[in-house]
Amino acid sequence: MTDDTPTLQVENLETHFFTKDGVAKAVDGVSFSVGRGEIMGLVGESGSGKSVTGFSILGLVDPPGKVVGGKVLFQGTDLLSLDDEGLRRLRGNRIAMIFQDPMMTLNPVLRVDTQMIETVRAHDPSVSVDEARARSRDALGQVGIPSPDERLRAYPHQFSGGMRQRVAIAIALLNKPDLIIADEPTTALDVTIQGQILYEAQKLCRDTGTALIWITHDLAVIAGLADKISVMYAGRIVEQGALDEVLDHPAHPYTRGLLGSVPGHNTRGKRLYQIPGMTPSLLKLPKGCAFKDRCPHADQACEDAPEITRPVEGRALRCVHPQVDLAGVAS
Amino acid sequence: MSTILELDGVTKNFVKRLDAAAKLARRLGADVKEEVVHAVDGVSLKIAAGEVVGLVGESGCGKSTLGRMVAGIMEPTAGDIRYKDRIVSAMEKQAGRETALAIQMIFQDPFASLNPRMRVQDIIGEAPILHGVTSRADAADYVAQVMERVGLDPEYRKRYPHQFSGGQRQRIGIARALAVKPEFLVCDEAIAALDVSIQAQVINLFMDLREDLDLTYLFISHDLSVVEHISDRVVIMYLGRIVEIASTEDIFDSANHPYTQALLNEVPRLDVRGFDYQPIAGEIPSPLDPPPGCHFHPRCPHATARCREERPQLREIAPGRVSACHLNDG
Structure with a gap:
């Protein structure tokens, strides 16, 4: 393994839930990588598949869910090919998980x-x-x-x-892991306690080179913490890139909608942008782009599911109507 | 603007009664006392008609208890709540009932605050029929009208x-509150359980309702970004006491109390990247055994001997602005 091998590389991960009402594609072709000491924010709303992505990496998906495709390369080893014993050796040792509810961890x-x-x-x-x-x-x-x-x-x-x-x-x-997956670890906590925990997380990654995946719905937390960001919607990554790039020049209408709906300093007394409608059920996803029924820019072209494009280095986007000329911004 | 609601030295204590074993132990001479939590400790506040007041604090600061007393769900242990210049607890039956209707509450958890065995039309329609806001014959139309008001399709009223x-459930909760034509809404973490995009929809709904129905809000939240967005004035509570009251602008641009400053410093913001978190030292002390003097002194970087002994009073530090901190005495 060379130094520039990412700590974790996820390629085309697919996790499906086989329910009696049909197959729910909770994670549908998700790819990302996290390097040493890097912090990635995995952002999405309820049902976007962000937590299932975290569970899939650690092999913690229970039936009726099943990882049906893709690769999860941890320091070059494919975790999906390991047996239970192999995974057990890694979990709690080289890879650790922090849950929203600490009583999931504590006996x-x-x-x-x-x-x-x-x-x-x-x-x-x-x-x-x-x-x-x-x-x-x-x-x-x-x-x-x-x-x-x-x-x-x-x-x-x-x-x-x-x-x-x-x-x-x-x-x-405890065992100085190389990778930590944190699933909404501060959502239930008060701001001052959240501040203390974010502080520890930041220090850890800087000091020990631990890679961190921070799963949350809170964009403001990610803004202060992460190096890069992946935005998920209905089981797919819709936009991905360096933190500043994505937050300052969001190209996907969903990312723009999310950012616009965050209240705060600049929105005082104004109306918040609201994304119309609600997250669709994974069992009844619209054909084509899953976001199209809520998207102000949707047209005929969105009837076909958009592929991931990489308009500039380090940026991924799943939309046929990007709202920013990314190549223009880069130059 | 006229004052619609006034709290005067409102206090709520919860007493943990001794069980049989403890009573026996005390009779035998052991030093056992009833434990008293001062959930709300002498809070005074005036809210003007049409105002949105944000009430902010961390878990256990007493903000929900205060909200419940305002909404009439709990009685204060001491102190007076005046609604339109009349003491609520001293009102005769009819006026008391009108006040109870005028002040409605919206709860945090839309999964726990709706009766799962009632249809939406009954959840929304029950109170207005009972209180004669609408007649049984007109109830269906009335419910449909309220549902439309909060952005619910009346088609769904039988669900x-x-x-x-x-x-949508939170909208049902809002519709239930609006159905009795309230003047004052207490929102206790009313959007905390919702997703970001849904949060924005409900916040906008609250703003619309305020304009259309001239509502007054007490908006309780731990989320400072939401409070900054929605409020005219902000009240900061710590361990049962108000530590600062000021306009939203003053609080967020130039907080006076060290606790407010520390709290604001911890709020993650979209425009602050790669933030170096500098945590407030220590934990919120137990309300069973609050520190003497200023409750915040063990965590305050500016604490002096006086802070450890003397309780700071809320004092006006600028017009319309109060803060409880000894540092303001120079």
């Missing part, structure tokens, strides 16, 4: 130290219990938990919500 | 809540 009937020591020793039995405890204490300190020695002996219910999420993050950091 | 998406 309510075990003390925090038991859980943390187990995490260390499951992947490296040669580490002594004392050493694992010391590492756990350091990890708690790293995420800003005061008096970590005492807190190690506590149970999850003795922590506040923000603290619990920090414990879950500390567990994710 | 149940589970047949709607989250955004």
Whole structure:
């Protein structure tokens, strides 16, 4: 493996859910890559397939869902070809996941130290219990938990919500993973706690070269955190590129709609742009471009599903009516 | 503008009663006390007719409890709530009922606030029929009219809540509140559970309703961007107390209280890239055992000995602007 191999490269990932009402293509041909120390924001609304993308990478999709195609290359190894044991070795070790609800990670009937020591020793039995405890204490300190020695002996219910999420993050950091997938980890938290966690995430990626995929619906969080961004709609990536490029020159009507509907400083007292209609059901997607029924620019050309185009280096777009002349912007 | 709602020293305490074991222990001489949470601690506030007031704070600051007392769902432990210059708790039956109708509440979770076994037409139509806003004969037309007002297709009036998406359910909740012709809406995190694009639709709906129906809003939210967008004035609460009240512009352009400043500093914004987060130290203290003096002093970078002992009072620091901080004394 050379240095410029991305930490994670996802190619044409397809995850389908086989329900009794038909096949829902929750992830439909998603591709992206994340390099060492890079932070990618994966943005979308409920049902866009952003969380399922994260679960698919880790092999956590349960029936009736199934990964039916594509490649997930982690440091060159295709995760989809690994058996359960191979995946288990990687999960919690080289790849970690942080969930929206920290109680997905934490066991309510075990003390925090038991859980943390187990995490260390499951992947490296040669580490002594004392050493694992010391590492756990350091990890708690790293995420800003005061008096970590005492807190190690506590149970999850003795922590506040923000603290619990920090414990879950500390567990994710324990084995210094090369990749972290974070699924809406701050959505349920207060702004000041969110600030603390974003701060830790940023520091981690800078200091240790961990690659991070931050899944969220909150564009403002991504703006402050990520290096690049992928926008998903109805199971597909509709726009992708460097953060500033996409936020400053959004080309897809959906991205533009999302950005326009974020309230804040510049919208005070004005009407927000609103995308008409709502997200279509994956079982009843319109033919052609999935966004066309809500799109102000849709016409005959949108009846055929648009292919991914790469108008400029590092930018991907799935739209036949880009709203910005990207080549013009680049030059 | 005339004051429509006035809170005067409103306080709400929740007491955790002792169980049998604790009572026995106390009888045997153990030092057990009833635990008291000062959820809302002496809040005074005036809201003018037609105003949108944003109420901001973190979990546990008492903003929802305050909203519930305003909406009449909870009674204050102490203090007075005046609606149109009359103390709500002292009103006779008829006036009390009119006030209860005039102040309606919209809740956060559109999945929990609608009865799953009632059809939409009954959810929206029940209260106006009961209170004589419309007659049973005209109810169908009336419900259709209210549904159209909030952007719901009256065709769907025979459906149940589970047949709607989250955004549509929130519209049903709004329609239910509007059906009794309220003057004042308390929105408790009313858009927090919605997707970004749906959020924008509902925010715009609130703005339209305000214009068309001359509504007054108490808009409770932890999302500062939404509050900045929608409010005329902003109230910041911390651990049961108001720490600052000012116009939206003053709050967001030149916050006075250190807590407000710290809070604003943490708000992610679209136009701020590669932000260096500098977290506020520490956690929100437990409301069971709030710190003495200024509640914010353990996390405040400017705290002095006085802040640890003396509770700062809300004082006017500029016309129409109050803040509770000892630093303003120079």
